[in-house]
Amino acid sequence: MPGLIISVIQTVSYREPRSVFRPGIRKRVPLLVSLFVFIVNLGACRAISVLDLPLEEAAERLRQGDIAFILNADPRRIEELRRIHPSAVFYAGLLAQSPEAGTADNPGLPRLPALLFGAALESPSRKIQEEAAVKLLPLVLEGEDTGLAERFLPGLQKRRASLAGTPGVEELYGGVLYTLGRFDELSEQYRDRNDPSPWGRALFLLGSIRAGENRSPELLDFFLSGPLEGPHHWAFREIRKLPSPFSSSEAAAIAGRFSVARFAYDEGLKHFRIPLEGQSLFFAYPELLADLGKAFQYTAAGEEGIKLFSEWDERIRSGGEGLTTAEAGNIRFRLWYYGGRILRQREQYGEAVRFFTRALSFAPDPLQRDACIWYILEITLEDDPGAVIPLLKTYITLWHEDEYFTDLLDQLARELILSGQWDSFLAVFPLIRPGTDGISRAKYAYIIGRAVLEGYIPAAKAGNLPDFSGAPLGSDYKTAAARPYFRIVLEEKKAPFYYRALAAVYLGEEIPPIPEEISGGTRTPSGEGMDFFLGFFTYGAASYAFSYLAPVMGDLPIGELRFLAETFAKAGRWGDSIRISAHYMAREDYRLSRRDLELAYPRPFIGLIEGSARKERLPPEILYGLIRTESAFIPDIGSRAGAIGLTQLMAATAEEMAGRIRREGGPDYRDQGEIDLRNPEINIPLGTRYLRYLMDRMESPMLALLAYNGGMGRLSRWRTALPELPGDLFPETIEVSETRDYGRKVLSSAAVYGYLYYGMTMEAVVADIFIKEVPVP
Template sequence: MLLRVSASSRLICILLALFSATIGCAAPVSPSRVWGLPADEFVARLAEGDRSVLDRVPDDDIRDALLLGDDAAFALGTLLVDTGRAPAGARLLRLAWETSPEPFRRAALNALVSLDAIPVDSDEYAALAREAIARYPDDLSALLLLSEHYYRTQRHADVLLLTDEASDAIASLSAGSLVRQELSLQRAVSAALIADGSIADGWVGPFRALYRDFLAAPMHSRLWVFLIAQETIRAAFTADELRFFEAKQLLAEGRAREAVDRFVESARRVVAGDQALRDLVLSPAARSDLFRGGLSASRWDAAAALESLAPLLSGDAATETLEYAGRIYRVVGAHAEAVRVLSAALDQAEGSRFDQSLRWYRLSSLVRMSPANAVRQLPESVATIDTPESFSALFLDLADRLVIANDWNSLRIAYDHLESFATDDVLARIALALTAAIDAGQFALPPGTAEQLRARYLERAAGQRADVFAALVAATLLGRDGVDALALAKPQPDAGDGAPAPAAESAAEPVADAVADAVVFARTWLRYGLTDRLARELRTAAAAVPWDLRVDASALLAARGEVSRSIAALNWFAAAGGRFTAEIARMRYPRAFADAFDRALDAEQVDPWVLYALIREESLFDPLVSSSAGAIGLAQLMPSTADDIAARLRLGGYDLTNPSDSVRIGARYLAMLTTQFGTVARALAAYNAGQGNVRRWERAAPHADELLFHQLIPFPETYNHVRKVVVSAAYYGYLYGDRAPADTVRAIFALAH
């Protein structure tokens, strides 16, 4: 019988500690009562997801919130708004604005001015918006809301007055700022139409600047509709200008091919000497738009147009334009042209801020054009690269192309060039591929040389942490148990099993000297159980979130049944190469839906830890998830596949979003594929890529063993899918089944001891 793991008592301890601790700048929870409940019970029930306690909060008597700490009025106001009680929520947000410290005061004010509970045309709304503008000149969201109201109600003079007051603040925003775009649009249109509908003076320049200074955006689609409807205003612009304006509108609406037609024609006219369009076409925004449209539509002529514009520019602008042209040539497959243009850009910009990106795209084109030739140029390329990390994906792409081409000698040469330069994950992956090739007899080497190379490659792969899969397989081939590859830290005796790893064994923790606002909010959302907002904060402020907060957030999310979010909360630390204790590793590799798995495993002869790993990697234990291809549920099954297997199982009326049905059908499908293909590794490949593809790969490499077959998989998604399942299965087997990670690798790849 499989191990059953009940909800950890550690989760309860975390929650109790959290509810009684100081939260950011918030005061500790008071032992007093709030709205008829003990304060700690009120907060604990919210954290557990019990929204019924909010029924105790009256619409008018809200000051008990002050007993809960500095963050309470803002958090409870947010909760009430989210649950449909906007008027009461607005009162609490007003209380937070009046009494709370930053950052809650600022957030409360921004929430207030965006609430439907305060009529946008009321004096109260205008006063709040102006308070926000005065107090927070670097945050113009309130200004935008007020200006939007004036604009929609055709109070154009008020728009001009309001934006005049904040002109310096608006100008300080980046051109990519949506707030700046919208305010600029409203000001330009209001300048064109004064309150009585006549034409105002001096409006053409600001209107034209909307097209010159900003990237194609939804506002350009709205502006085009406005131009079409306003014949008098449209008449102020030439046909060439209108063609350029229309290009922006088309690109904003996703019609890249039509947009490029118009951009290219505009560029042709400027190259021919048209001065009227010059400032529009040569602007940074226009060149970027032509680049984006050319990439999206895969248009060679967009690259040619950009290349023709470069001589009209100088300095960084000329270099950037050539880079744009080279990148489009690369995407459309014109790699020789890409290398030519990017080399020309490098000649005039070596050592500039474009130097490394130009080298990356040039080397990428060389790799795509001829991997073997790219290997020959590696010594020169490596000598000019500043940061190996930024080139890791490119080096892996080169290695993958050489593997698929069975060019093992070039791969070996590439490894030698990169050995003292590339990152650990790149070297480990190449080393493992070379080992598989040696074991499969792909090199004509003397026995002693082959053994020396094999040992060298395996030690390199086994001795690093960046690529857990490579470390696991290398350790297995070296006859080790593979435990070190899992990078589990020992628990600290003074802190308990949930403590973070010692400093010497963990990645640098993302804790800043001054706690970021995002971290303060994350602690507040954690404290009051706003899991949607908590998950969003963890995603957007990854590097700023302290490790202890991530662990606590993961525990709460797991306790609330939000398993996928619980796992995701810990992913930043794992990606940074940190070591987990076994207890925290179980939070990252949980036995979710254990009853459903037990029933499926009683019925099917599949490796239990492989099944858990497969489901984890397919859906992250989200039973409602669906893929763009149409796969549904925990096991991510296509409906047609599920229908066939359900018929074999005689399951009537199954539901792929039901965990029991999905795991049951997925387990049978995995068992069938393992029987059909002979090994778990090939079954996993077929589960991801389809049986037909695996059969085709088998015909292309009929004598490949399991490790070499995996290396030869031409689909990156499938290749990586197998890697991820192997790593997850190794963790599951070790954490719950007392199985050495190497035994899991042997079972999946059918390796002998």
């Protein structure tokens, strides 16, 4: 192809030379020669091969994620992949590094990913260079020989000036120097750099120590300050190969941190006992104090920890450690905060609240303040739900992120319903109404409205809010008092569709139609960053794309995220597409559109899902809502509990449903020896049959959905204990938060699917789910 391009350029820019030919022939010769060169190069382009495959075939195989032709090739020819595209080698490297490729287990292939990432350093894209360097660095540092470092050094040296400032590449150069033992050069490279990356700092400190410099204080600070990341773990392994530059207390403190990081709390506490004899390290490094607190919390030594932390706090309070006011406050916060966590773990709740209350007065930032308040309210809620409300009045003006407390307010609502403290909803609602937590605001407003209609809250009391006159809107005073609360829910932009649709049912209204178009047009995004993400789909590595996108989604405009969500959906990456669209739809500046809803609520496997729904007499919108909630349309997904596939079935449940279908004359889903729940053509019919089975036995589709998640036996027991509670309020009382939220999610999804694809209003879908027999289209 390069020759073809050159010939075209030559044709366009050809300058006629002097010639002895006649004028007529002389005018024809340049054109004929250039045409001949063009044809020759065109033939050569068609003959280009990549690892013994025609260029087009190699490109197509890579696009499909098939790298067998790469794994079987001579590694010395690996750069031929650049003929597909200079950046293609990076994505091929990702595929070669996957467990499925088997390069780690094949002695002849372990260097292959490194060779591919090394070739990617030659890409014209700085983004590709950066990411390839990030992948290469641990391969170079953790290799058993210096071969890779020797291979990459000349190119990095040659191109160092052009690569300067490219994140990752400078660290790779430092890693190469370290591996080759060129410690003086490495130390010099970072000496004048301000605020190097964690990898750069680790390489500089270890390189300097190996060069004979005394960097022990800086290395100690590196290990004992801030979170432990990949560079810290590498540096820890390296320093253990050398004569220790640390005292026994310092070395033990470092080892203790790494033990706690891998949840080996007993081992961590054993290490910490050595520096505890001197204690000064824990005052110098607050992060170390936090790790000590976790070690006490999750071991049998909690009482010892409380005693020690109380003694330390008294010493600091009396000025015995010579700390500044800010230093003393930071340490005292951690002593009281982790002391509270230890006491909570030991179920000494009253004392735990006292410790968190004391920690709150020293909280160094809003996040830590919210954490203290959350623990205070959570512990109080477990002991006495009614006592939470006075605390809310005290603390709600102090907390920073309203959404941080959404789960706690959800649990409070459950406790208030179970205990019949209906008037307490009226006390809580004015406190949360001005905040930013639209989910809680909608929940409480809806529950109040329903409690008024059911007579649990007197209508006169409900009408006492300042902006509610309480004047009847009709002959039914209950309805008049409840309607303003339902109106709040319907107009709450952050309310889940679940509560909005329920409120619309009681208002006798429809949720306003969703706009069809998106303001601002649909221009295709461009730029190096977008090219980088699109390369995952062009070169067969779509399964890796989201892991690179997730950390930067907050920095991308909505238009680019929407385009990427569509790209993921076209590639069948439904779960990733849903996560992307959900991310930008939650932004403050977002305006809802039908197009975005279709991305967030797609219809893959439409033939299977609609066919199974018809066969089992189920509304397709409910089945779609269930599958989206269970698996986000990822066929091979599995849960920690052992549920598998699109409908997240347990093996025993699948066996039972398959047996029922077989006995009724249906297909035998065990004809291959066992049930393959990762196969959508098997999973969807079995999951649909299970939902039908539950719906036939429960009082409503909503309870069937809750039983699908929480188990039919438990749901029946919970419902039997509260038979008088209306069907839409009962789900708010379920003790398992996952099941409680599950019903809302499925119903919300079903409402959107009914609206988008089946000609229904959202409120109609919601109303149907609370009756025994649901209309089936």
